[in-house]
Amino acid sequence: xxxxxxxxxxxxxxxSSSLFSHPLQAEDIxxxxxxxxxxxxxxxxxxxxxxxxxxxxxxxEVGARRVGTPGDKKGVDWAVAKMKALGFDKVWTxxxxxxxxxxxxxxxxxxxxxxxxxxxxxxxxxVGTPEGGIKAEVVEFENFAALQAAxxxxxxxxxAYVSYRMERKIDGSGxxxxxxxxxxxxxxxxxRGAVAFIMRSxxxxxxxxxxxxxxxxxxxxxxxxxxxxxxxDADILSNQIRRGKPVTFKLTQSSSRHxxxxxxxxxxxxxxxxxxxxxxxxxxxxxxxxxxxxxxAVDDGIGVTITMAAGKHILDLPQRPKRSIRVVLFGAEEVGxxxxxQYLEKNQAEIGHHVIGAEWDFxxxxxxxxxxxxGPEALNAIREMAELFAPMGVSLSPDNDAKGQSDLxxxxxxxxxxxxxxPDGSLYFDYHxxxxxxxxxxxxxxxxxxxxxxxxxxxxxxESGVNFRK
Amino acid sequence: xxxxxxxxxxxxxxxSSSLFSHPLQAEDIxxxxxxxxxxxxxxxxxxxxxxxxxxxxxxxEVGARRVGTPGDKKGVDWAVAKMKALGFDKVWTxxxxxxxxxxxxxxxxxxxxxxxxxxxxxxxxxVGTPEGGIKAEVVEFENFAALQAAxxxxxxxxxAYVSYRMERKIDGSGxxxxxxxxxxxxxxxxxRGAVAFIMRSxxxxxxxxxxxxxxxxxxxxxxxxxxxxxxxDADILSNQIRRGKPVTFKLTQSSSRHxxxxxxxxxxxxxxxxxxxxxxxxxxxxxxxxxxxxxxAVDDGIGVTITMAAGKHILDLPQRPKRSIRVVLFGAEEVGxxxxxQYLEKNQAEIGHHVIGAEWDFxxxxxxxxxxxxGPEALNAIREMAELFAPMGVSLSPDNDAKGQSDLxxxxxxxxxxxxxxPDGSLYFDYHxxxxxxxxxxxxxxxxxxxxxxxxxxxxxxESGVNFRK
Numbered sequence: 001x002x003x004x005x006x007x008x009x010x011x012x013x014x015x016s017s018s019l020f021s022h023p024l025q026a027e028d029i030x031x032x033x034x035x036x037x038x039x040x041x042x043x044x045x046x047x048x049x050x051x052x053x054x055x056x057x058x059x060x061e062v063g064a065r066r067v068g069t070p071g072d073k074k075g076v077d078w079a080v081a082k083m084k085a086l087g088f089d090k091v092w093t094x095x096x097x098x099x100x101x102x103x104x105x106x107x108x109x110x111x112x113x114x115x116x117x118x119x120x121x122x123x124x125x126x127v128g129t130p131e132g133g134i135k136a137e138v139v140e141f142e143n144f145a146a147l148q149a150a151x152x153x154x155x156x157x158x159x160a161y162v163s164y165r166m167e168r169k170i171d172g173s174g175x176x177x178x179x180x181x182x183x184x185x186x187x188x189x190x191x192r193g194a195v196a197f198i199m200r201s202x203x204x205x206x207x208x209x210x211x212x213x214x215x216x217x218x219x220x221x222x223x224x225x226x227x228x229x230x231x232x233d234a235d236i237l238s239n240q241i242r243r244g245k246p247v248t249f250k251l252t253q254s255s256s257r258h259x260x261x262x263x264x265x266x267x268x269x270x271x272x273x274x275x276x277x278x279x280x281x282x283x284x285x286x287x288x289x290x291x292x293x294x295x296x297a298v299d300d301g302i303g304v305t306i307t308m309a310a311g312k313h314i315l316d317l318p319q320r321p322k323r324s325i326r327v328v329l330f331g332a333e334e335v336g337x338x339x340x341x342q343y344l345e346k347n348q349a350e351i352g353h354h355v356i357g358a359e360w361d362f363x364x365x366x367x368x369x370x371x372x373x374x375g376p377e378a379l380n381a382i383r384e385m386a387e388l389f390a391p392m393g394v395s396l397s398p399d400n401d402a403k404g405q406s407d408l409x410x411x412x413x414x415x416x417x418x419x420x421x422x423p424d425g426s427l428y429f430d431y432h433x434x435x436x437x438x439x440x441x442x443x444x445x446x447x448x449x450x451x452x453x454x455x456x457x458x459x460x461x462x463e464s465g466v467n468f469r470k
Numbered sequence: 471x472x473x474x475x476x477x478x479x480x481x482x483x484x485x486s487s488s489l490f491s492h493p494l495q496a497e498d499i500x501x502x503x504x505x506x507x508x509x510x511x512x513x514x515x516x517x518x519x520x521x522x523x524x525x526x527x528x529x530x531e532v533g534a535r536r537v538g539t540p541g542d543k544k545g546v547d548w549a550v551a552k553m554k555a556l557g558f559d560k561v562w563t564x565x566x567x568x569x570x571x572x573x574x575x576x577x578x579x580x581x582x583x584x585x586x587x588x589x590x591x592x593x594x595x596x597v598g599t600p601e602g603g604i605k606a607e608v609v610e611f612e613n614f615a616a617l618q619a620a621x622x623x624x625x626x627x628x629x630a631y632v633s634y635r636m637e638r639k640i641d642g643s644g645x646x647x648x649x650x651x652x653x654x655x656x657x658x659x660x661x662r663g664a665v666a667f668i669m670r671s672x673x674x675x676x677x678x679x680x681x682x683x684x685x686x687x688x689x690x691x692x693x694x695x696x697x698x699x700x701x702x703d704a705d706i707l708s709n710q711i712r713r714g715k716p717v718t719f720k721l722t723q724s725s726s727r728h729x730x731x732x733x734x735x736x737x738x739x740x741x742x743x744x745x746x747x748x749x750x751x752x753x754x755x756x757x758x759x760x761x762x763x764x765x766x767a768v769d770d771g772i773g774v775t776i777t778m779a780a781g782k783h784i785l786d787l788p789q790r791p792k793r794s795i796r797v798v799l800f801g802a803e804e805v806g807x808x809x810x811x812q813y814l815e816k817n818q819a820e821i822g823h824h825v826i827g828a829e830w831d832f833x834x835x836x837x838x839x840x841x842x843x844x845g846p847e848a849l850n851a852i853r854e855m856a857e858l859f860a861p862m863g864v865s866l867s868p869d870n871d872a873k874g875q876s877d878l879x880x881x882x883x884x885x886x887x888x889x890x891x892x893p894d895g896s897l898y899f900d901y902h903x904x905x906x907x908x909x910x911x912x913x914x915x916x917x918x919x920x921x922x923x924x925x926x927x928x929x930x931x932x933e934s935g936v937n938f939r940k
Contacts, residue, residue: 056709059706060584060706060709060710061584062584063584063585063586063612096736114530114531114532114533115533116533116765119905192635205904205909206910206911207677207906208679208764208905208906208908209677209678209679210902231910232906232909232910233909235908235909235910236529236530236765236908236909238531239526239909240530243530295586295706430719434678435589435678436677436678436702438676438678438702438706439702439705439706439709440676440701440702440705440706441676
């Protein structure tokens with residue numbers, strides 16, 4: 001597709017959007033030389049398959065990397081060594097601290113009317129049960145709102161159970177309505193007297209594997225244990241409840257919080273040092289930590305290795321781009337975007353030099369959309385970039401409100417311009433935060449294309465000198 | 471499609487087959503009245519969804535039913551009560567005995583070079599390891615033949631590992647080349663000095679769930695523990711081995727054989743008593759036992775409930791068909807077709823009265839083919855039946871060598887004519903013998919269609935009086 005027809009078509013579709021309300025200009029911002037090098041990088045990335053190879057290494061040689069575990073430390077060591085081996089101009093770590101939590105063991109079962117041993121997993125941060133477990137009647141709620149609507153004290157001595165089923169969507173928009181119960185369910189249940197909180201997993205699969213993930217407590221509200229049932233087990237529990245007899249459930253969980261015990265991890269940063277304005281950074285973000293299930297090959301091994309591979313391909317050019325590129329592998333993302341918050345504190349003075357950023361933290365699919373969040377003067381450059389990505393199936397969003405994804409949302413909110421690349425997320429929540437997050441789920445062809453796009457984006461943003469600020 | 475065009479087309483395709491070498495006859499064997507009632511039964515079954523409802527009951531209220539476990543006894547009680555409630559004319563059990571085996575616990579992990587805790591499952595019948603486990607170097611074989619080709623004593627002190635990957639096929643034909651290692655691998659490994667046998671699961675999925683299933687020992691060969699790794703874990707192990715460093719594996723497994731301890735179960739039989747020759751039986755077979763993983767909703771809850779529903783729909787007709795119909799839920803199938811063998815011993819004298827049989831033991835898909843194994847005189851009747859099934863997507867195999875599937879193969883080999891209905895088995899080995907064998911995998915629409923076909927088949931065979939014997 002030619003530039004003219006591509007941008008023209010988009011303009012028609014999006015007359016009122018902020019992106020296309022800015023006038024097109026006659027001459028290209030990105031020089032032919034820059035575009036030509038970007039297309040060479042595309043070919044290099046498509047041929048190399050480097051991200052796939054790196055992710056195989058990370059997931060085979062390191063595996064799961066939950067903050068505070070030996071695997072997390074191994075992940076940091078792996079990333080530093082690998083970035084050095086790839087030839088990054090500078091590689092360093094910045095310490096990140098968090099508090100300790102231990103998963104322990106879990107046993108979840110229906111005692112009556114029909115005994116059934118469940119597959120379940122503690123939510124991240126949950127307290128445990130007393131040693132002998134908690135045995136109580138289950139009260140089912142179809143969603144979080146129904147739990148919130150329950151009367152005070154109506155759950156005294158009961159186990160609250162939210163059975164909401166997450167919807168599968170290409171953009172992952174089924175996650176929000178489902179994950180609210182994971183975050184807030186234990187609080188709302190405890191406010192009403194519940195002794196434990198259980199929920200259908202936040203996931204779109206039908207496997208006997210629970211989906212873990214972060215949860216919260218609230219000051220002044222009792223901390224009750226919280227766990228997710230695998231989706232088939234949630235079906236079984238709901239089927240038992242539907243019969244109208246009281247269902248007695250037993251949860252025994254030895255997870256434990258150690259809020260006074262600090263654990264250390266790191267953000268790992270690899271730099272391609274710019275040849276003209278090295279103090280300006282294009283940021284490629286991802287997170288190095290994972291949950292302690294699976295091997296973190298998908299979440300976020302894919303992001304870690306796509307962004308590392310992008311840096312490596314640019315390092316292999318005959319000369320460095322004008323600006324620096326920082327590949328930042330954030331620590332402790334899964335437990336609340338901790339690493340990036342500490343990065344921002346430490347690098348606050350330099351936030352104005354983070355010229356634009358893009359994160360990968362959304363799994364296995366191919367990118368189908370690019371959405372900018374830049375100043376109006378930069379929109380023509382964005383259009384020209386999008387034209388280069390279009391043959392790989394990427395359309396340009398009519399909106400210009402991207403704030404950065406996952407970790408980079410924190411820097412986006414602090415003023416860093418961003419581009420959000422959206423991959424097809426239809427399958428992502430089949431594996432998300434489960435033991436199924438393993439390397440066999442990684443699609444080598446998607447990895448090549450997505451790496452090509454991130455490589456080209458980083459190069460174009462670093463070499464062109466475009467001012468993306470609003 | 472008309473009868474003429476249907477059978478004509480098939481005859482062209484299958485000139486040399488035994489089925490179509492028999493001449494077509496001018497007049498229909500099955501009367502208009504019989505066909506009309508069969509079509510009424512079809513509508514009833516499609517509307518009712520009874521098999522789905524029964525399977526929901528079995529898998530919710532009973533769950534897994536491995537022979538010798540409390541679940542198996544509950545399954546027998548459930549089946550007897552349900553058959554009585556459905557109004558079968560006679561319901562009875564015939565005792566089946568087997569030997570005791572206990573699964574125990576399993577822990578499987580790579581110790582070095584890259585520690586990784588595996589998801590694994592003991593093969594059915596396997597001995598355990600010594601209490602502290604077995605720690606040894608792993609030797610990988612790409613398939614069973616490669617293991618067989620290994621030199622004597624070449625595995626002394628090692629753990630043998632077969633990494634063969636089962637292929638996905640509509641007819642399940644990928645199973646044979648994969649399952650041979652499950653059955654024989656421990657024997658061949660032990661003959662060469664191995665201390666344990668591990669294998670990639672016999673399954674087509676990519677879930678962190680191991681596939682169990684029966685295995686054998688041989689007199690005079692040491693009994694070594696045998697386990698299956700989940701397929702993602704097998705990938706990880708092979709990826710580690712591929713790096714060329716010795717891989718040390720630790721298997722700790724507390725499974726135990728109690729070959730002198732008899733456990734009891736039963737074949738459960740429900741009869742629709744024929745109005746003219748009640749001593750002749752059309753047999754619908756399936757097995758009531760399951761492995762001790764999942765809830766046995768698929769294997770063989772589907773077969774149990776399709777055949778029960780077929781009987782019920784025929785019971786609801788204004789009159790009984792001429793011959794009897796026996797819905798036989800065999801016990802102890804998973805551990806070696808034990809229930810049907812004991813059924814044959816007990817009913818040997820009546821085997822000549824088992825006029826024809828069909829089994830369901832192949833999962834979740836829709837039937838796409840019907841293959842007879844009948845005398846030449848019965849082929850025209852078979853063609854007429856097939857014509858009635860054709861609108862539901864069922865083609866007639868050109869072959870006439872069906873011996874009965876699963877349990878019924880034993881009766882087929884003893885002389886009972888049979889029809890094999892083949893469902894689409896593409897997904898079957900994703901769930902087979904895993905914790906994922908749960909009710910959410912059961913497709914209600916496929917259940918309706920398949921029940922309609924079994925109901926019609928049983929009625930047509932029982933009412934028509936056709937002699938299916940060879």
